[in-house]
Amino acid sequence: MPVFPVPDFLPALPEIFLGTAAMALLLLGVHQGDRAAREIAWLAIGALAIALALVLAPLVSHGPARQVSLFGMFVTDGFGAYAKVLVLLGSGLSIVMSMAYNEQHGIARFEFPVLVLLGTTGMMMMVSANDLIALYLALELQSLSLYVVASFARDSERSTEAGLKYFVLGALASGMLLYGASLVYGFTGTTNFDVLAQLLANQGTASVGLVVGIVFIAVGLAFKCSAVPFHMWTPDVYEGAPTPVTAFFSVAPKTAAIVLFTRVMVEPFGGLTLEWRQIIWFIAVASMVLGAFAAINQHNIKRLMAYSSIGHVGYALIGLAAGSPAGVRGILVYMAIYLFMNVGTFAVILCMRRDGRMVEEIEDLRGLSRTRPALALALAIFMFSMAGIPPLAGFFAKLYVFLAAIDAGLYTLAVIGVVASVVGAYYYLRIVKLMYFDEPVGVGFDRPIAREMQAVLLISAVVILFFFAYPGLVVDGADSVAASLFAG
Amino acid sequence: MSSWPLLSLVTFLPMVGVVAILVLRGDDADVARNARWFALWTSLFDLALAIAVWANFDPARGDFQLLEEAPWLPGFNINYRMGVDGISVFFVLLSSFLTPICILASWNAVKLRVREYMIAFLALETLMVGTFCALDLFLFYVFFEGVLIPMFLIIGVWGGPRRVYSAFKFFLYTLLGSVLMLLALITIYLETGSSDVREALAYDFPGSLQTWLWLAFFASFAVKMPMWPVHTWLPDAHVEAPTAGSVILAGVLLKMGGYGFIRFSLPMFPLGSQAFTPLVFALSIVAIIYTSLVALAQDDMKKLIAYSSVAHMGFVTMGIFTVTSEGLQGAMIQMLSHGVVSAALFLVVGVVYDRLHTRDIARYGGLVNIMPKYAAVFMVFMLASVGLPGTSGFVGEFLSLIGAFQVNTWVAFLAATGMILGAAYMLYLYRRVIFGVITHEDVRAMLDLTPREVAIFAPMIAIVLWIGVYPDSFLKPMQPTLANLIERVQAAERAHDAKFAAAKPARVE
Numbered sequence: 001m002p003v004f005p006v007p008d009f010l011p012a013l014p015e016i017f018l019g020t021a022a023m024a025l026l027l028l029g030v031h032q033g034d035r036a037a038r039e040i041a042w043l044a045i046g047a048l049a050i051a052l053a054l055v056l057a058p059l060v061s062h063g064p065a066r067q068v069s070l071f072g073m074f075v076t077d078g079f080g081a082y083a084k085v086l087v088l089l090g091s092g093l094s095i096v097m098s099m100a101y102n103e104q105h106g107i108a109r110f111e112f113p114v115l116v117l118l119g120t121t122g123m124m125m126m127v128s129a130n131d132l133i134a135l136y137l138a139l140e141l142q143s144l145s146l147y148v149v150a151s152f153a154r155d156s157e158r159s160t161e162a163g164l165k166y167f168v169l170g171a172l173a174s175g176m177l178l179y180g181a182s183l184v185y186g187f188t189g190t191t192n193f194d195v196l197a198q199l200l201a202n203q204g205t206a207s208v209g210l211v212v213g214i215v216f217i218a219v220g221l222a223f224k225c226s227a228v229p230f231h232m233w234t235p236d237v238y239e240g241a242p243t244p245v246t247a248f249f250s251v252a253p254k255t256a257a258i259v260l261f262t263r264v265m266v267e268p269f270g271g272l273t274l275e276w277r278q279i280i281w282f283i284a285v286a287s288m289v290l291g292a293f294a295a296i297n298q299h300n301i302k303r304l305m306a307y308s309s310i311g312h313v314g315y316a317l318i319g320l321a322a323g324s325p326a327g328v329r330g331i332l333v334y335m336a337i338y339l340f341m342n343v344g345t346f347a348v349i350l351c352m353r354r355d356g357r358m359v360e361e362i363e364d365l366r367g368l369s370r371t372r373p374a375l376a377l378a379l380a381i382f383m384f385s386m387a388g389i390p391p392l393a394g395f396f397a398k399l400y401v402f403l404a405a406i407d408a409g410l411y412t413l414a415v416i417g418v419v420a421s422v423v424g425a426y427y428y429l430r431i432v433k434l435m436y437f438d439e440p441v442g443v444g445f446d447r448p449i450a451r452e453m454q455a456v457l458l459i460s461a462v463v464i465l466f467f468f469a470y471p472g473l474v475v476d477g478a479d480s481v482a483a484s485l486f487a488g
Numbered sequence: 489m490s491s492w493p494l495l496s497l498v499t500f501l502p503m504v505g506v507v508a509i510l511v512l513r514g515d516d517a518d519v520a521r522n523a524r525w526f527a528l529w530t531s532l533f534d535l536a537l538a539i540a541v542w543a544n545f546d547p548a549r550g551d552f553q554l555l556e557e558a559p560w561l562p563g564f565n566i567n568y569r570m571g572v573d574g575i576s577v578f579f580v581l582l583s584s585f586l587t588p589i590c591i592l593a594s595w596n597a598v599k600l601r602v603r604e605y606m607i608a609f610l611a612l613e614t615l616m617v618g619t620f621c622a623l624d625l626f627l628f629y630v631f632f633e634g635v636l637i638p639m640f641l642i643i644g645v646w647g648g649p650r651r652v653y654s655a656f657k658f659f660l661y662t663l664l665g666s667v668l669m670l671l672a673l674i675t676i677y678l679e680t681g682s683s684d685v686r687e688a689l690a691y692d693f694p695g696s697l698q699t700w701l702w703l704a705f706f707a708s709f710a711v712k713m714p715m716w717p718v719h720t721w722l723p724d725a726h727v728e729a730p731t732a733g734s735v736i737l738a739g740v741l742l743k744m745g746g747y748g749f750i751r752f753s754l755p756m757f758p759l760g761s762q763a764f765t766p767l768v769f770a771l772s773i774v775a776i777i778y779t780s781l782v783a784l785a786q787d788d789m790k791k792l793i794a795y796s797s798v799a800h801m802g803f804v805t806m807g808i809f810t811v812t813s814e815g816l817q818g819a820m821i822q823m824l825s826h827g828v829v830s831a832a833l834f835l836v837v838g839v840v841y842d843r844l845h846t847r848d849i850a851r852y853g854g855l856v857n858i859m860p861k862y863a864a865v866f867m868v869f870m871l872a873s874v875g876l877p878g879t880s881g882f883v884g885e886f887l888s889l890i891g892a893f894q895v896n897t898w899v900a901f902l903a904a905t906g907m908i909l910g911a912a913y914m915l916y917l918y919r920r921v922i923f924g925v926i927t928h929e930d931v932r933a934m935l936d937l938t939p940r941e942v943a944i945f946a947p948m949i950a951i952v953l954w955i956g957v958y959p960d961s962f963l964k965p966m967q968p969t970l971a972n973l974i975e976r977v978q979a980a981e982r983a984h985d986a987k988f989a990a991a992k993p994a995r996v997e
Binding site for chain 2: 369384389390391395399402403406407411414415418419421422425426429432433436437468471472475476479
């Protein structure tokens with residue numbers, strides 16, 4: 001009788017735990033009903049915290065050593081751990097922000113945190129994928145959860161439309177990715193990242209079929225992280241989805257997708273950097289420029305944030321275009337800072353309520369510094385940070401990607417990037433202008449802000465404002481794990 | 489020498505005031521009154537610290553002093569490095585001298601959101617002083633560009649009717665220049681392997697790279713300075729900014745451009761500077777003559793002084809790029825002098841603006857009859873701006889011209905005509921505002937200077953005369969530093985010429 005080898009499940013413990021927790025909470029939810037939505041949300045946050053501890057525990061005990069398990073499907077390394085921490089933080093903060101909103105809008109259902117947990121499990125597996133098949137499975141687990149979450153306000157026309165749109169376009173992207181993966185398999189005979197890396201490192205040049213396969217995979221991944229020209233779903237979905245869901249979309253899945261993008265390009269296809277660099281170069285430039293110009297005319301703040309996030313993806317991809325350890329470090333630092341800027345901004349957006357209803361026009365922010373000074377100050381900090389003005393954290397995010405770009409000799413890319421950031425600064429400043437230069441109209445926003453929202457706002461504002469005082473925590477970590485990606 | 493981290497103290501002391509003002513509680517009137525006093529005392533303490541920096545500064549040495557270093561990003565060799573030399577120590581003094589004056593000048597003029605206003609000015613002081621003390625490329629950039637945030641808010645929140653347009657123009661113009669400089673800073677950092685300014689100053693960059701880096705820095709400093717033709721943000725920003733905002737803008741922010749040229753462009757890229765000297769001279773001359781003519785045609789007092797700033801800064805850029813001892817000293821004195829004189833002129837305008845709420849020159853006239861003290865104060869600064877011997881303006885312009893004469897007679901000749909034009913527009917302004925008969929009845933009701941206003945102007949007059957009569961106390965400490973700088977530039981040029989001469993015969997054969 002053949003002995004079926006039992007793989008070492010230990011490296012995947014955080015993912016296994018999170019998946020199990022999601023199912024347990026689902027059972028609990030079915031039993032308790034929507035009355036227990038808030039408790040389940042807190043339990044989900046607890047599960048995310050435990051998963052975070054499980055991600056960090058091996059790092060503390062025996063360093064960020066690279067370990068491949070589950071028949072070569074699954075890899076754990078410092079790079080993945082860094083990204084998982086970001087994903088878990090993003091998901092956790094999104095659930096925190098969703099609680100009050102969901103209750104106010106009558107959509108406080110227990111499925112919400114469960115779906116977020118399942119999506120997060122998918123994201124963590126994406127980050128750890130070491131095989132095209134594992135990549136696809138993880139991506140689909142994530143995407144399917146996100147489609148449902150996007151249309152979570154099921155009585156809202158906008159929300160269901162957003163979910164449907166996201167689903168149709170997302171399925172198309174998944175199809176392209178799968179097609180690309182099949183081409184890669186067809187021309188190399190393997191789907192495993194390590195084998196691919198060895199093969200391509202020795203081969204030097206690539207066949208046309210393989211390059212086409214890589215392009216299709218890049219298209220699928222560019223779609224998932226909403227980079228131009230595969231961004232068209234982003235504004236509609238961001239606008240239509242319930243605001244906490246938009247906040248969630250803009251941080252956790254985006255981080256996971258960019259990190260996955262980085263791993264796929266750098267690890268298996270690292271030998272072909274010169275072949276794919278021009279694709280990434282173009283995507284980065286197009287995202288930065290479109291993100292900067294298209295946001296200028298937006299009136300809806302969620303749409304504006306959608307274009308802003310497209311622009312930020314462009315900046316993060318500069319790091320990938322550099323294709324060096326410095327570039328990967330830049331990506332990680334960028335995503336870490338982006339997480340806090342975005343969570344903070346959405347926390348403010350969630351506070352934009354008048355007479356119990358959400359308002360989403362940026363005009364509604366008029367005179368906010370008079371009616372709600374603290375809220376206006378927080379949003380001003382986030383806006384200046386997004387524009388990349390020192391001493392706020394957003395400046396350092398941009399500094400590290402530009403450092404990588406110039407190090408790699410990508411001068412044109414860097415110049416386009418900084419010029420686009422000046423254009424982008426305009427629309428961020430416009431929000432500051434509305435809040436500080438203009439007089440308030442009508443009644444102020446509703447009070448009070450839920451306690452947990454105050455905490456989210458305070459934490460993100462402090463992180464962004466005082467990042468400059470101790471940047472080492474984020475940067476040194478990213479620096480050490482970025483090198484690990486190139487060691488293999 | 490004290491072992492205190494004096495430069496960090498002088499840089500970050502205003503932030504203590506910011507925190508104190510932030511925690512103020514009470515009704516609006518109480519908060520406003522306390523915020524004013526807190527801000528004033530903080531800035532006065534800071535001035536005292538800046539004077540302590542000056543006292544501890546050894547004028548005989550030409551290197552960086554009062555050094556501080558602390559790890560910031562040690563793995564990258566990017567550290568928190570502070571230090572001053574004979575160039576920067578005066579800008580530290582200038583910044584901390586003008587801030588209490590700004591706060592005093594806004595005492596009654598600013599009634600809305602006093603707390604935020606005072607916070608903005610104190611934060612601005614930290615950023616300005618930090619810019620001049622930073623000895624690390626990235627630290628410098630953080631301070632240099634951070635200035636934009638409080639200034640944007642000062643213009644936009646407390647400015648005039650077109651404040652939104654002006655604030656955006658100011659911010660985006662300067663940002664565009666600065667981001668290109670950021671790329672240059674990154675390139676320097678990657679080239680030298682360190683972000684230490686001292687290492688970059690000692691490093692010999694390859695010739696072609698120098699050209700690009702020089703242009704990138706030029707993009708930033710020329711906008712900041714501002715040089716013609718990228719000066720157009722300045723009149724807008726000045727006209728719309730509140731009086732104290734104009735004072736800081738003209739007094740300190742413009743000097744950041746000149747400081748940048750002296751600190752970075754000239755010593756780091758001597759070959760690039762040499763190649764572009766004709767361009768700088770041409771732009772300086774255009775600035776001096778053209779903007780002086782524009783100033784002659786202005787009806788708005790603030791706009792007139794703003795254009796005169798562009799013209800005066802033309803002397804500075806001209807003096808710097810002569811790379812002569814006289815030219816550089818002249819440029820430095822001209823910057824310090826302009827920092828006080830133009831600041832004072834904006835305050836002078838602010839005095840009548842507070843009373844009549846218009847800057848239209850035609851609305852005034854005959855003020856000498858009812859405001860004799862005001863007329864006297866105005867005259868001192870008007871003459872200093874014109875460059876009357878005995879005032880600070882004379883020393884600056886005269887030395888710059890001597891420097892220019894040694895390099896290019898035509899440049900000196902054309903710049904000297906600018907001095908005449910400068911006298912023309914300032915005297916014309918003075919005649920229209922101060923002399924003549926009173927034609928508007930509301931002017932007759934205007935009160936002369938209050939004791940608070942006298943307290944503002946008295947130290948400024950003292951400094952203008954001090955620099956004018958005994959410039960040595962300012963020139964002495966900067967001479968060793970400037971001598972080092974000139975020596976470095978000339979050595980680089982000699983080395984370049986020697987290489988060229990060595991290569992030439994080979995090509996002939």
